[in-house]
Amino acid sequence: MARTKASITDLAQQLGVSVSTVSRALSDHPGISDATKKRVWKLAKELHYQPNHLAAGLRKGRSNLLGVLVPHIDGHFFTLVVKGIETIASKAGYNIMICQSNEDVAHERKNIETLLSAQVEGILVSMSRTTRDFKHFEKVRKQEIPLVFFDRVLDGLDVSAVVLDDREGGYQSTKHLIKQGCRRIAHFSGPQHLNIYKHRRQGYIDALLEAGLPIVEELIFTCDMTLEDGIEGMQQMLALTNPPDAVFSASDFSVVGALQELKRRKLRVPQDIALAGFSNETFTSLTEPMLTSVDQRCEQMGQSAVRLFLEMREEHSSTFSPRRVVLQPDLLVRESSERVSGKK
């Protein structure tokens, strides 16, 4: 019948009341008689009335939209973060709009623009790998829209962010390896302009120093953290006159590469070389031996990011001071690093 959607005005006309009355009735405003409310609700059902959030948003100056900008949606990490974000956001009455930057600053810039036009009330972002400056984010600030970074942040920038204590993760892993009796611990690290890799490496260094062990340059392999990089890294290490007795990799993928190479050479893990990765990817508990790794609290990270946004929203922009949430990593010891069969 009515092919075009019914609006609040249609309801008003058919009921012989004013639009305001209908509007208020629909939102269960106290100043409307129960009789009228019921009439309105009834007709609304009949006409399949569908409130228009765009219009409401325009009028109220609110969109109930939360923007999320990530490098990409595949993979373990961002997926879980997004899940955490969606869960909390929807509880708070927000819908989320997702964009991928594809690890490209240009895309990132465009995405920011898009999100702003969509009138999002806040933006949660993890920077692309190629992002080195902050200009395009300044615009967000200027509009006084809450901006929360997660995981990937530009260091030394006064912004709200929720991050993992990557240094601690690196520190704990390495310390654990030391406790297992390892003395020459190699480290596979990633691009150093990314805070996460820098910090994981720092943790590694701190643990070594604390134990009075030397920092050996040739034991640190910097790469892109793929599985293939792991294979290559392992090959390099084994070619040394004095090979390591353990590897702490800043990524689970490269540690799997290392594992494969070791197996190919019939070396035993952890007896000959112990392994520890980072991220607690699904597959770490499916390999043989199972891989020690660090859980990044992905889902919690997403949740915290939303909560941070909600807090910022409450505050007057004058009072505003960027907050930072640091999540504690969770070292999961598995077979690949358990040399001492002893109890904990």
Add this chain to the structure above:
Amino acid sequence: MARTKASITDLAQQLGVSVSTVSRALSDHPGISDATKKRVWKLAKELHYQPNHLAAGLRKGRSNLLGVLVPHIDGHFFTLVVKGIETIASKAGYNIMICQSNEDVAHERKNIETLLSAQVEGILVSMSRTTRDFKHFEKVRKQEIPLVFFDRVLDGLDVSAVVLDDREGGYQSTKHLIKQGCRRIAHFSGPQHLNIYKHRRQGYIDALLEAGLPIVEELIFTCDMTLEDGIEGMQQMLALTNPPDAVFSASDFSVVGALQELKRRKLRVPQDIALAGFSNETFTSLTEPMLTSVDQRCEQMGQSAVRLFLEMREEHSSTFSPRRVVLQPDLLVRESSERVSGKK
């Protein structure tokens, strides 16, 4: 300075022209002189003017929003589908709004409502596990909003959908196992009210029949497809007086369970028992032996879904007839099922 966002009206006032002129200048309308356009653009930059999509959408009756409703965002499959969706959608100028039903019909209903209020121009949905009827989707249809299902669909329903040819996937896997010399092939299957599992099982049956092999009830294990289920299933199979010589599992998780159980018992894969899974999860190429599996074309599925939406959008609703896209699965043979070391 200007703490509140600048609107098109502000631009108009400061330039001493009408709003319509500004509006047209911003959208590069041909009927506006270059001189004026430049003036407008310049001031827009200066004031950090940000177009308001809500307002524009309201006026134009378009939101450029595409709703996506999935059971959950974690895991391999939906993640990649969403990635595919986002990629194509954003190319077509659409933003996506994501909701999770958490495998719960009640949630699903609420999500549909939310998406409709947000004035999405289409909805891409994969049903929750607990959804058995279609009522809440009827509303979407009534509003003449393109509705596209993917992966999980109610059978026998006249809706647009993009699905994998699950029967073919099951058929190919089983046929492959037969070709490898297996004669007693077990099947781990999932909830039968879900079309995907039903079809994979059908493919399994078809392949057996075609090869003149009997369908043995005790070789079919129906479960929830977790890793633990896989372990249990394998135990049941090995307890048979006449155990199988291969397992085709409708999920990669349960096939890993099976693998673990076999290893525990020191049975060799694929020599004693060959294994094949489904979904091509990341870990399938990281286990030992690597697992044969079926790729579901996740990303392509997302892309096709968007394309289907775009087509539906073009058509007059009168001409409208639901289309169905069937993607062909891709059998990936790996070590776990390669008994014949021969060339292909």
Add this chain to the structure above:
DNA sequence: ACTGTTTATGCAAACGTACGCAAAGCAACC
């Protein structure tokens, strides 16, 4: 000097909703 065409701009009405401010109706009170 007249019409006709082009080019550049403005007017005003929408889109669907929300809300401040009045006003109407009605009862109760001194």
Add this chain to the structure above:
DNA sequence: GGTTGCTTTGCGTACGTTTGCATAAACAGT
């Protein structure tokens, strides 16, 4: 009967855009 107070409703306007139609100016052709 006038004042007060309460409940219920309506009027009008605003949110920021877009767009059909009208207008004005400029210029060409006869």
